[in-house]
Amino acid sequence: MGKPVVDYSLYLVTDSTPAILGNRDLVSVVEAAVQGGVTVVQYRDKTSDTRVLVDTARALHAITSRHGVPLLINDRVDVALAVGCEGVHIGQDDMGT
Template sequence: MKEFRLYAITGEQFHPGREMLEVMEEAMKGGVDIVQLRDKDSSPEVVLSKAKALRELTRKYGVTFIVNDYIDIALEVDADGVHLGQDDVSLVEARRRVGNKIIGISTHAIEEALLAEEQGADYIGVGPVFATKTKVDVVDPVTVDYVKQVTERVNIPYVAIGGIKLSNVDEVIAAGATRICAVSEIVGSSDVAGTCQAFLRKLEGAGQSHAADH
């Protein structure tokens, strides 16, 4: 998969009165590399129509497009990949269905991270780093300690996620993260593109300081 630094996930509850496509386009203008459609409440028909529209928009901006959970919808709209949780279809089964498309897996412990790597995940989500209200059934925060463990032991790309804000992202970067995902901080912002650019400036500094360490 293409290298990436900033990953945005849709969260329509955080921008009432603003269209999802308009908000996500602002994020792409701000420099996000990956966009994930995550909609656990709408019918599959509604998710499909959103996926078709986002697929067109991400193509226009050259941004990688991931669909959460719905493998069939990801295939139908020719998304770049899918993202799965620990309780979703197995990675082995997903790989059989999506072929060489990207598969991302959410992980909350080092054992899950190592298993995902062993089974051929293209990247993993590492989190929730901090407490988050983005998801209803969220697990307890894994803290930056888990980010450090993954940095030391896992060789596939990972993205730190969960409660990450401009005010605390420096802690995550200090733990070794070079890719981050934010939901409410990006899509709920009054300046979506500006918030994305601010995250990227912090990550740019990280890349230089990590390079200096090695």
């Protein structure tokens, strides 16, 4: 069996900051986005502690898995491994040379 083909046509990068999210719940917003056709979700949160990241990522992965949408975790391999999601997004400036 070959590698699954990922559809990157509607790629959502989350933002948990109040300026963007307001008083909405991130998990509910992602669920609505996936139901609306998002094909990949990247969970990005640069401020929360590891426990919050893992808990949120697990909730997100439950949703994305149900819809066959890959979940990528921004910068945190440890969180991705803890959750068992599909991958990690590592930017060019996020790795040492």
